[in-house]
Amino acid sequence: MAYVTEQTRAALAAASPGWAGLRRRWLRFAGQLPVVPLAILVPFVLVAVFANAIAPFDPTDPIPGAKIFAPPFWAEGANPTARLGTDFQGRDVLSRLIFGARVSLIVGVMGTVVAGGIGTTLGILAGYLGGWVDQVIMRITDAWLALPALVFAIFLATMVGPSMWNIIVILGAVYWTRYARVIRGEVLSLREREFVKLSEIAGASSARVILRHVLPNVLNSAMVLASLTIGVVIIAEASLSFLGVGVPPPEPAWGSMLADGRSMLMVGDWWLTVFPGLCIMMVVLATQLLGDWLRIRLDPQLRNL
Amino acid sequence: MARFIIRRTLYALVTLLILSLTIFMVIRLTGDPVTLLAEPGAHAEDLDRIRAEWGLDRSWPVQYLTFAKNVFTGDLGKSFNYDMPVSTLYFQRLPNSLELALAATLISFLIGIPAGLISAVKVNSVWDNTGKVIALFGLAVPGFWLGLVMILVFSVWLGWLPTSGQGSWQHLIMPAVALGWYFAASLLRLTRSSMLEVLRSEYIKLARLKGLPGYVVIAVHAFKNALIPVLTLAGVNLVVMINAAVIIEVIFAWPGIGRLLYEGIFQRDFPLVQGVVMEAGIMIVVINLTIDILYAYIDPRIRLTR
Numbered sequence: 001m002a003y004v005t006e007q008t009r010a011a012l013a014a015a016s017p018g019w020a021g022l023r024r025r026w027l028r029f030a031g032q033l034p035v036v037p038l039a040i041l042v043p044f045v046l047v048a049v050f051a052n053a054i055a056p057f058d059p060t061d062p063i064p065g066a067k068i069f070a071p072p073f074w075a076e077g078a079n080p081t082a083r084l085g086t087d088f089q090g091r092d093v094l095s096r097l098i099f100g101a102r103v104s105l106i107v108g109v110m111g112t113v114v115a116g117g118i119g120t121t122l123g124i125l126a127g128y129l130g131g132w133v134d135q136v137i138m139r140i141t142d143a144w145l146a147l148p149a150l151v152f153a154i155f156l157a158t159m160v161g162p163s164m165w166n167i168i169v170i171l172g173a174v175y176w177t178r179y180a181r182v183i184r185g186e187v188l189s190l191r192e193r194e195f196v197k198l199s200e201i202a203g204a205s206s207a208r209v210i211l212r213h214v215l216p217n218v219l220n221s222a223m224v225l226a227s228l229t230i231g232v233v234i235i236a237e238a239s240l241s242f243l244g245v246g247v248p249p250p251e252p253a254w255g256s257m258l259a260d261g262r263s264m265l266m267v268g269d270w271w272l273t274v275f276p277g278l279c280i281m282m283v284v285l286a287t288q289l290l291g292d293w294l295r296i297r298l299d300p301q302l303r304n305l
Numbered sequence: 306m307a308r309f310i311i312r313r314t315l316y317a318l319v320t321l322l323i324l325s326l327t328i329f330m331v332i333r334l335t336g337d338p339v340t341l342l343a344e345p346g347a348h349a350e351d352l353d354r355i356r357a358e359w360g361l362d363r364s365w366p367v368q369y370l371t372f373a374k375n376v377f378t379g380d381l382g383k384s385f386n387y388d389m390p391v392s393t394l395y396f397q398r399l400p401n402s403l404e405l406a407l408a409a410t411l412i413s414f415l416i417g418i419p420a421g422l423i424s425a426v427k428v429n430s431v432w433d434n435t436g437k438v439i440a441l442f443g444l445a446v447p448g449f450w451l452g453l454v455m456i457l458v459f460s461v462w463l464g465w466l467p468t469s470g471q472g473s474w475q476h477l478i479m480p481a482v483a484l485g486w487y488f489a490a491s492l493l494r495l496t497r498s499s500m501l502e503v504l505r506s507e508y509i510k511l512a513r514l515k516g517l518p519g520y521v522v523i524a525v526h527a528f529k530n531a532l533i534p535v536l537t538l539a540g541v542n543l544v545v546m547i548n549a550a551v552i553i554e555v556i557f558a559w560p561g562i563g564r565l566l567y568e569g570i571f572q573r574d575f576p577l578v579q580g581v582v583m584e585a586g587i588m589i590v591v592i593n594l595t596i597d598i599l600y601a602y603i604d605p606r607i608r609l610t611r
Contacts (some may be wrong), residue, residue: 087311117353139319148548151548151582151585160335161335239449262453265461273453273457279456280447284445
């Protein structure tokens with residue numbers, strides 16, 4: 001018995017990429033980072049982190065004595081201190097955009113983490129355990145997929161009530177299905193690989209096989225999916241906030257800023273609509289490009305996703 | 306074939322069962338539904354009366370069975386605000402949503418399919434790169450923001466198109482573009498990858514070896530087969546567009562299903578929200594089942610593998 005264990009352990013060390021393999025692969029392309037997406041994303045992240053220091057005004061209070069609907073600084077009738085204009089309460093649009101970046105990025109990242117966590121866990125359980133566990137998980141996935149994600153999110157947000165953390169959980173609960181599907185498929189083929197088989201023969205528990213051998217080998221796919229999910233989640237948050245079931249006012253979110261600006265669109269107050277939308281577009285564009293880059297580096301099989 | 310249909314139908318029923326159970330549980334886990342039904346600050350006796358009236362005083366399994374029975378007999382409850390059955394409201398709005406969704410599908414075809422085709426035929430050319438940029442912006446630019454910007458440019462500044470409402474093709478064009486935008490990008494990507502795959506296949510090589518002109522190979526032999534997955538996606542997209550065009554319909558004041566859902570949210574009309582969501586789920590499950598069965602009918606391999 002000991003002999004078998006000895007041999008399988010050696011074979012295992014040679015065959016399983018494991019955590020060390022994952023680390024090697026990550027280090028290998030750290031030297032060739034994508035310039036364009038990072039050039040867009042890094043400033044947004046810095047602005048979001050240091051919003052308190054950067055923003056010229058309080059994002060939720062009107063500028064004392066300022067006119068409402070003042071245009072940006074280059075237009076006639078501008079307020080020189082409110083560089084990108086003011087909104088319907090005389091609040092500084094620039095400061096609201098800056099704090100809005102924080103909301104968008106937190107919801108985008110955390111929503112993706114929640115979705116990825118739920119989906120990856122369920123995908124691994126379904127793929128590795130198989131049988132009725134697989135059946136139950138995949139039927140739930142199918143049912144969840146039957147509803148358009150946004151409609152489902154609107155329904156949940158209406159029932160749960162608006163707050164940033166509720167939105168994160170809701171978007172996580174809506175967008176996990178794709179992870180479950182993809183990861184399950186990968187685990188099904190991993191389960192047939194030698195290093196997993198050997199590890200099972202050597203008597204490793206299911207938990208150990210999953211944590212040591214399955215999880216590190218599906219993390220790349222999960223990362224690729226995550227890079228694709230972030231943009232979707234950011235747009236979904238903006239959509240919910242636009243409809244008034246997302247991040248509640250007076251908290252500045254890009255989606256609710258668009259909703260605030262909508263009524264003034266008819267008289268041509270374009271800055272209330274154009275700036276928040278441009279912010280959403282740039283961030284999502286950057287995450288998409290980052291996702292494409294990751295996909296090519298990490299997993300050529302996922303190129304057609 | 307019969308076995309395939311039976312199995313798929315059972316799956317669809319299970320899906321609907323889980324879906325209805327999810328909706329049922331969400332409503333009861335996120336708070337007392339009575340508070341959604343009553344005026345704020347209602348007396349305890351009033352709450353009890355409403356609870357009895359809606360059957361909310363019974364046990365959860367009994368409540369669920371009633372709910373499921375109602376759903377399967379087509380009774381999705383009654384909207385407070387309209388004082389009408391939800392399914393009646395849903396089917397009243399359906400033609401409007403269908404009109405918008407068909408127009409959006411047409412636009413996504415006009416952009417997505419030719420661009421995807423050219424990208425695939427001229428891989429890595431300027432055309433392909435233009436296609437990639439379109440696909441990227443299709444995903445990164447939210448359709449509802451595109452709609453707002455179009456209103457600004459074409460209605461407010463240029464005065465060419467009406468800002469909202471329904472009636473003529475001028476009313477239809479902006480919401481259709483805003484809604485079809487995202488789907489154009491996804492059709493573009495699928496057309497490109499599907500076309501590339503077909504172009505690599507043996508029978509295309511044979512057609513080329515026979516000496517057929519390039520455009521005949523592409524138009525007659527390759528495109529026809531590459532179109533199959535594209536049309537399937539378009540079918541699924543159409544159903545999604547009918548049910549999920551919430552923001553676009555709100556922005557353009559389009560009297561469709563999405564706007565009905567929005568009205569339900571704002572008037573705290575929770576039977577309406579629940580009913581519209583359930584109806585959307587049913588419609589999508591039924592359409593998916595139909596597509597699955599049609600596929601199996603056309604392609605016998607599917608019957609055997611699944």
